[in-house]
Amino acid sequence: EIVLTQSPGTLSLSPGERATLSCRASQSVSSSYLAWYQQKPGQAPRLLIYGASSRATGIPGRFSGSGSGTDFTLTISRLEPEDFAVYYCQQYGSSLLTFGGGTKVEIK
Amino acid sequence: QVQLRESAPGQVKPSQTLSLTCTVSGGSISSSAYCWGWLRQPPGKGLEWIGSFCSSGSTYYNPSLKSRVTISVDTSQNQLSLKLSSVTAADTAVYYCAKDAWGYGMDVWGQGTTVTVSS
Numbered sequence: 001e002i003v004l005t006q007s008p009g010t011l012s013l014s015p016g017e018r019a020t021l022s023c024r025a026s027q028s029v030s031s032s033y034l035a036w037y038q039q040k041p042g043q044a045p046r047l048l049i050y051g052a053s054s055r056a057t058g059i060p061g062r063f064s065g066s067g068s069g070t071d072f073t074l075t076i077s078r079l080e081p082e083d084f085a086v087y088y089c090q091q092y093g094s095s096l097l098t099f100g101g102g103t104k105v106e107i108k
Numbered sequence: 109q110v111q112l113r114e115s116a117p118g119q120v121k122p123s124q125t126l127s128l129t130c131t132v133s134g135g136s137i138s139s140s141a142y143c144w145g146w147l148r149q150p151p152g153k154g155l156e157w158i159g160s161f162c163s164s165g166s167t168y169y170n171p172s173l174k175s176r177v178t179i180s181v182d183t184s185q186n187q188l189s190l191k192l193s194s195v196t197a198a199d200t201a202v203y204y205c206a207k208d209a210w211g212y213g214m215d216v217w218g219q220g221t222t223v224t225v226s227s
Binding site for chain 1 (some may be wrong): 170
C-alpha cells in the first residue's frame, strides 16, 4: 500500500500570499495518478487537480499541481478568501486508492 | 450533469450491517468510462476510501475493510449500494459516494450522509 504524507499539517497565510503544499509518497506513484482535492467544512471534497498537473473542469488558474514519482506539490499562486480549506492528495495504486492526511490552509 | 445522492439511514446499532444506496441522476451508472466509489470521513478526520465498482465489471476494496464490505450496482435503478457488516463505533462517519474516472480523479460527489453507530 502506498502511504501519502502531506506537509505541513497546517499552513497559516494571508489572502494574496502563495501557498505551497507537499505530498510525498512511500513508493513511486505510477503514471502520475495523483489527484488533489479541496474540502470546506460541511461540504464534500472537490476535485482540483488530476494526473498530478491537470486542472479539473472549472478550477481557477491560480491552482497548479506539479511533481512526479514520489514528490508532488499543489501551489495556490495568490490565496483568495474562498481558498482557506483543507486539501488532500490522493493516488491510484494497483487496484487500491489512498489519501494523504490533509493540509489545512488557514487565515493568518 | 451527473448528480449523486446518498440514502440516509442515520443510526445503526453495533454488530449490525450498515446499508447505504447512492442514486445516480443525469447519467448512467453503466457507463463504461467510470467507476463508482464509496468513501467515508470520521468526525474531525481525513478521507478513507472504502471501495469502488467499475463498470468494466471489476470491484476493488480497501484491504482494511474488505472482509466486511460489499459494493454492488443496480443498473435498473441506477443505484450503487454499500453494505458494511459488524459495525462498531469506529465506523461512525460521513459516507460519500463519488464518480471516479479511475486514475483521473473523483469529479462528482454526493453531499454525504452521516452514519452513527450507537446502541
